[in-house]
Amino acid sequence: MTKNKFHKINTKDIISLESICRKENIISGKNIHEDYSHDELAEEEIFPEVLAIPENTEQISKIMKYAYENNIPVTPRGQGTGLVGAAVPIYGGILISTEKMTKIIDLDKDNLTLTVEPGVLLMEISKFVEENDFLYPPDPGEKSATIGGNISTNAGGMRAVKYGVTRDSIRELEVVLPNGKIINTGGKIVKDSSGYSIKDLIIGSEGTLGIVTKAVLKLIPLPKISISLLVPFPDMETAIETVPKIIRSKNSPVAIEYMERAVIKNSEDYLGKKFPDSSSDAYLLLNFDGNTKEEVEKQYEKVAHICLDAGALDVLISDTEERKESIWTARGAFLEAIKASTTKMDECDVVVPRDKVAEFIKYTKFVEKEAGIRISSFGHAGDGNLHVYLLKDEMTEKAFQNKLTKAFDLLYSKGEELGGHVSGEHGIGYAKRKYLEKTMGTDYMNLLRGIKNVFDQKGILNPGKVC
Amino acid sequence: MNITVCIKQVPGTSEVEIDEKTGNLIREGIDTKMNPYDLYAIETAMKIKENNSAKINVISMGPPQAVEVIQEAYMMGADNGYLLTDKKFAGADVLATSYALSQGINKMDNYNLIICGKMTTDGDTAQVGPEIAEFLNIPHVANVKKIIDINSNSITVEMDMPKTVEIQEVKLPCLITVEKEIHQPRLPSFKLKLATAKRKVNNITFKDLDDSNPENFGLDGSPTQVLDVFPPTSDRVNERWKGTGKELGERISKKLKKLKFVKDN
Numbered sequence: 001m002t003k004n005k006f007h008k009i010n011t012k013d014i015i016s017l018e019s020i021c022r023k024e025n026i027i028s029g030k031n032i033h034e035d036y037s038h039d040e041l042a043e044e045e046i047f048p049e050v051l052a053i054p055e056n057t058e059q060i061s062k063i064m065k066y067a068y069e070n071n072i073p074v075t076p077r078g079q080g081t082g083l084v085g086a087a088v089p090i091y092g093g094i095l096i097s098t099e100k101m102t103k104i105i106d107l108d109k110d111n112l113t114l115t116v117e118p119g120v121l122l123m124e125i126s127k128f129v130e131e132n133d134f135l136y137p138p139d140p141g142e143k144s145a146t147i148g149g150n151i152s153t154n155a156g157g158m159r160a161v162k163y164g165v166t167r168d169s170i171r172e173l174e175v176v177l178p179n180g181k182i183i184n185t186g187g188k189i190v191k192d193s194s195g196y197s198i199k200d201l202i203i204g205s206e207g208t209l210g211i212v213t214k215a216v217l218k219l220i221p222l223p224k225i226s227i228s229l230l231v232p233f234p235d236m237e238t239a240i241e242t243v244p245k246i247i248r249s250k251n252s253p254v255a256i257e258y259m260e261r262a263v264i265k266n267s268e269d270y271l272g273k274k275f276p277d278s279s280s281d282a283y284l285l286l287n288f289d290g291n292t293k294e295e296v297e298k299q300y301e302k303v304a305h306i307c308l309d310a311g312a313l314d315v316l317i318s319d320t321e322e323r324k325e326s327i328w329t330a331r332g333a334f335l336e337a338i339k340a341s342t343t344k345m346d347e348c349d350v351v352v353p354r355d356k357v358a359e360f361i362k363y364t365k366f367v368e369k370e371a372g373i374r375i376s377s378f379g380h381a382g383d384g385n386l387h388v389y390l391l392k393d394e395m396t397e398k399a400f401q402n403k404l405t406k407a408f409d410l411l412y413s414k415g416e417e418l419g420g421h422v423s424g425e426h427g428i429g430y431a432k433r434k435y436l437e438k439t440m441g442t443d444y445m446n447l448l449r450g451i452k453n454v455f456d457q458k459g460i461l462n463p464g465k466v467c
Numbered sequence: 468m469n470i471t472v473c474i475k476q477v478p479g480t481s482e483v484e485i486d487e488k489t490g491n492l493i494r495e496g497i498d499t500k501m502n503p504y505d506l507y508a509i510e511t512a513m514k515i516k517e518n519n520s521a522k523i524n525v526i527s528m529g530p531p532q533a534v535e536v537i538q539e540a541y542m543m544g545a546d547n548g549y550l551l552t553d554k555k556f557a558g559a560d561v562l563a564t565s566y567a568l569s570q571g572i573n574k575m576d577n578y579n580l581i582i583c584g585k586m587t588t589d590g591d592t593a594q595v596g597p598e599i600a601e602f603l604n605i606p607h608v609a610n611v612k613k614i615i616d617i618n619s620n621s622i623t624v625e626m627d628m629p630k631t632v633e634i635q636e637v638k639l640p641c642l643i644t645v646e647k648e649i650h651q652p653r654l655p656s657f658k659l660k661l662a663t664a665k666r667k668v669n670n671i672t673f674k675d676l677d678d679s680n681p682e683n684f685g686l687d688g689s690p691t692q693v694l695d696v697f698p699p700t701s702d703r704v705n706e707r708w709k710g711t712g713k714e715l716g717e718r719i720s721k722k723l724k725k726l727k728f729v730k731d732n
Binding site for chain 1: 479498500501503506542650651652653654655656657658660709711712713
């Protein structure tokens with residue numbers, strides 16, 4: 001696909017778009033704010049020709065119909081917190097921001113669902129449902145992301161060990177297809193064996209198959225009690241090797257995270273706030289929930305003994321709001337904190353089988369030496385999804401790019417060798433396409449391209465992404 | 468050095484009901500926790516213990532279930548615990564509480580330093596610490612945010628005043644109440660939980676105290692009576708705005724001018 005194929009936007013197009021959305025919601029040329037030219041891990045800034053900020057499904061449908069008829073590329077965007085460039089309009093055209101579609105439409109207490117528009121922020125969803133004694137199970141770290149963005153990348157988060165990822169918590173989607181038609185897929189139903197699951201295809205498609213304009217989320221009753229354990233270990237290897245033992249014990253933590261001292265120190269500097277323990281180089285952070293203190297204590301005590309038997313230095317208990325806040329605020333700030341500790345970074349969001357996490361982490365230490373680049377990592381030890389950050393520090397851009405290529409090649413090859421995949425939760429966008437292609441093979445990629453073609457024969461919706 | 472730390476069990480949430488007749492908090496059947504400020508007091512004691520050899524004794528006044536906070540203090544590294552508990556202590560106001568605690572402290576190991584949290588989150592008075600010191604006739608410094616030095620004779624601290632910081636050197640024995648920023652409290656240790664599971668908690672009851680006059684304790688010993696308890700009202704208004712940076716910028720500029728927070732040029 002080449003740039004030349006697409007129609008370049010002119011005054012007539014802008015007038016047409018202004019007849020669909022309100023005039024102030026169609027912004028073009030130099031009036032487009034710099035924020036809309038990149039995401040959180042931008043390699044470069046690429047501006048759309050027009051920024052459209054629609055207020056409802058019908059407007060999105062009309063924009064898509066117009067773009068389809070006129071061969072204009074369209075890129076959907078939430079809050080731009082992505083890390084792989086999926087929301088960057090690399091072919092220009094129209095950028096559709098869902099920032100004005102922020103209504104929480106309906107809390108259905110009989111079917112345990114919440115219906116929302118795509119621009120609602122994750123933090124608003126969790127606050128709203130928790131005030132009503134419900135839990136939206138996924139818990140991605142970036143709380144200022146939109147639910148639309150979360151659906152697009154199939155975001156995972158920290159509670160995946162017990163409650164699964166975004167895909168497991170979506171009941172129904174309203175989607176605008178590339179030709180402007182509106183479809184509903186899924187429903188307020190618990191089971192569904194009615195043909196191919198288009199809903200599950202849309203989830204994780206990074207806005208390449210359709211634009212999500214409404215979502216029905218699955219809720220569960222809010223567990224009344226939650227207790228975290230912060231477990232210091234003498235070294236990362238001992239820490240990570242304990243994880244399969246915990247999983248094998250059939251106790252079910254909500255989250256199992258690993259973290260290293262250096263990243264905790266970054267976070268302390270970034271937040272200006274001390275972490276409750278700094279005695280050790282490596283930590284596991286576990287979370288348990290339930291409805292009575294006794295039930296939760298019974299679970300965590302078994303796991304605490306497993307940790308101590310496996311060589312943990314201690315098991316520290318976080319059982320009050322203040323204590324949990326002191327730990328989880330730091331955990332939530334890791335990405336930003338690492339970013340603040342260097343000049344530029346790129347990331348590898350690989351996912352491997354849970355029993356291979358230790359091997360992969362050990363391998364990152366090897367890559368650090370082999371490629372000559374500083375690496376910081378943290379991640380979801382309990383579900384095998386690791387966040388490995390490659391840091392530029394004082395390197396020149398050219399040296400950084402060279403080292404990145406070498407390090408990424410090594411990391412993704414190792415991930416594949418261990419039975420893993422390129423992305424656990426951040427997606428492919430344009431930044432990870434070549435690694436997806438390399439690890440999944442041509443036959444698999446042709447299937448993806450075939451699916452894309454069924455939805456979008458003209459290739460106008462988020463071109464250049466995923467496949 | 469012997470350090471005594473005063474701790475209290477408080478409701479685990481702010482959604483507590485109030486007994487309309489007595490004006491007291493209804494504590495039965497609700498989740499409890501250690502008063503958050505007392506965690507800073509224990510941590511301060513632990514930091515002193517780490518740098519100088521010290522023994523940490525904790526005391527709490529409350530019903531029998533308040534033993535939980537003493538066990539929690541053991542899990543943070545405290546050495547001995549005392550629970551001041553008796554029906555005669557029930558319904559105590561700030562003065563009667565401070566008096567009972569001062570009587571209880573006299574029945575414990577000798578102390579060189581007493582540390583209290585600045586205040587409790589259920590009473591909010593910040594008076595019990597200083598009043599204990601007055602009853603014990605020892606010097607005291609409230610709102611301590613940093614310990615600059617401690618030796619066998621004296622302690623030098625930074626006291627946080629609303630607009631200034633005052634540095635004070637005080638002779639031991641003395642009492643200090645500590646602020647949040649003094650240290651990040653450590654988390655309770657599961658290892659210490661196992662190690663101290665059988666460590667006893669010493670009960671101190673009315674009959675153990677030097678003062679045998681029941682009229683000095685509990686409701687009888689309380690000159691203040693609570694007429695009403697209600698959550699504080701707030702005139703804070705939250706507004707949430709959405710829009711582009713430009714729109715929001717203009718809007719906040721207009722609002723600040725309207726409120727006369729900035730000059731309208």
